[in-house]
Amino acid sequence: xxTAPTFFVVSGTAVKEITDRQKQRIFDTVEAAYRLHDAxxxxxxxxxxxxxxxxxxxxxxxxxxxxxxxxxxxGIKWISSFPDNTANNLARxxxxxxxxxxxxxxxxxxxxxxxxxxxxxxxxxxxxxxxxAPEPFTGTLGVIGTGVIARATVEWLLFRGWSFEKVSxxxxxxxxxxxxxxxxxxxxxVIADIRDTLEETISSSSLVVFATTxxxxxxxDERIFKHSPTVLHLSLRxxxxxIILESQNIVDDIDHCLKAGTSLHLTETETGNRxxxxxxxxxxxxxxVRSDPxxxxxxxxxxxxxxxxxxxxxxxxxAKTTGSASQVPDFFSNSVRW
Numbered sequence: 001x002x003t004a005p006t007f008f009v010v011s012g013t014a015v016k017e018i019t020d021r022q023k024q025r026i027f028d029t030v031e032a033a034y035r036l037h038d039a040x041x042x043x044x045x046x047x048x049x050x051x052x053x054x055x056x057x058x059x060x061x062x063x064x065x066x067x068x069x070x071x072x073x074x075g076i077k078w079i080s081s082f083p084d085n086t087a088n089n090l091a092r093x094x095x096x097x098x099x100x101x102x103x104x105x106x107x108x109x110x111x112x113x114x115x116x117x118x119x120x121x122x123x124x125x126x127x128x129x130x131x132x133a134p135e136p137f138t139g140t141l142g143v144i145g146t147g148v149i150a151r152a153t154v155e156w157l158l159f160r161g162w163s164f165e166k167v168s169x170x171x172x173x174x175x176x177x178x179x180x181x182x183x184x185x186x187x188x189x190v191i192a193d194i195r196d197t198l199e200e201t202i203s204s205s206s207l208v209v210f211a212t213t214x215x216x217x218x219x220x221d222e223r224i225f226k227h228s229p230t231v232l233h234l235s236l237r238x239x240x241x242x243i244i245l246e247s248q249n250i251v252d253d254i255d256h257c258l259k260a261g262t263s264l265h266l267t268e269t270e271t272g273n274r275x276x277x278x279x280x281x282x283x284x285x286x287x288x289v290r291s292d293p294x295x296x297x298x299x300x301x302x303x304x305x306x307x308x309x310x311x312x313x314x315x316x317x318x319a320k321t322t323g324s325a326s327q328v329p330d331f332f333s334n335s336v337r338w
Contacts, residue, residue, distance in 0.1 A: 007331035012112035014324035033310035038282030041068035065305030074100040120307040122152035134293035142205030145212035146180035167192040170201040247296040257302040
């Protein structure tokens with residue numbers, strides 16, 4: 001007789017310890033998940049947005065997914081974005097991840113997932129940068145929006161061996177940029193310049209990270225990108241249609257990225273086609289699409305739930321191995337039919 005599985009809870013403290021120690025395994029897991037998705041061994045439905053009419057800048061998103069291959073896990077990430085939290089020194093995003101057994105459908109665990117979410121985002125950005133930049137691991141870095149995602153992305157770039165001749169920071173809240181710069185100096189020995197304008201930050205950088213909370217595009221002058229940088233467009237809504245059309249655009253999943261008012265979605269609406277999308281990151285990994293150094297290369301990842309499930313699976317297995325996953329006895333009290 002099949003019995004219900006033991007249910008576990010994995011705290012944020014446990015998740016952080018594992019994600020800090022297992023960066024290479026996480027990086028490999030993210031790449032494997034992209035390849036499985038490209039090969040059709042995943043299920044990644046649309047994300048679902050819970051929005052608040054009286055608080056239009058806040059939302060909670062549900063990302064269900066299934067990953068096959070060696071993972072064989074299903075689940076859902078439930079992640080909120082409440083930008084007003086930062087005024088009270090509370091993180092903008094919070095999240096949980098539920099993992100389900102693919103055979104019985106029973107939930108196996110609930111994990112703190114804001115770290116999993118930022119980790120998979122940053123790891124995928126570093127993966128894209130390595131394959132899109134004409135000269136990987138060096139150059140000048142510009143960071144637009146200096147929050148949690150930007151910090152995680154820079155950490156992953158440094159972990160992967162990038163070294164920067166210069167780092168430039170820009171944030172509408174200069175104090176946030178100053179704190180980011182202090183963190184870079186204290187934790188990584190990297191000295192950054194805080195720029196007064198967005199334009200000079202971009203124009204002086206060969207690799208640009210966008211990690212803002214922008215709701216609609218605000219960059220429309222193609223001349224800012226005339227030096228053809230590599231762009232990690234993680235916030236998805238910063239860049240105007242004219243720049244998109246002049247650039248080589250790489251996404252994580254075409255159908256998922258061209259929706260919900262992203263820069264690419266607005267460009268599709270404007271042009272009536274998707275011809276400006278060169279392909280997916282998996283296409284680049286598999287050699288189907290090659291980086292074009294003559295144009296600005298923009299990686300726009302909508303954020304696939306399959307990445308959360310894959311990384312969450314790794315974290316869960318490690319937490320069980322180390323004893324940092326807490327069992328909840330008798331969680332399924334009504335699992336037997338009779």
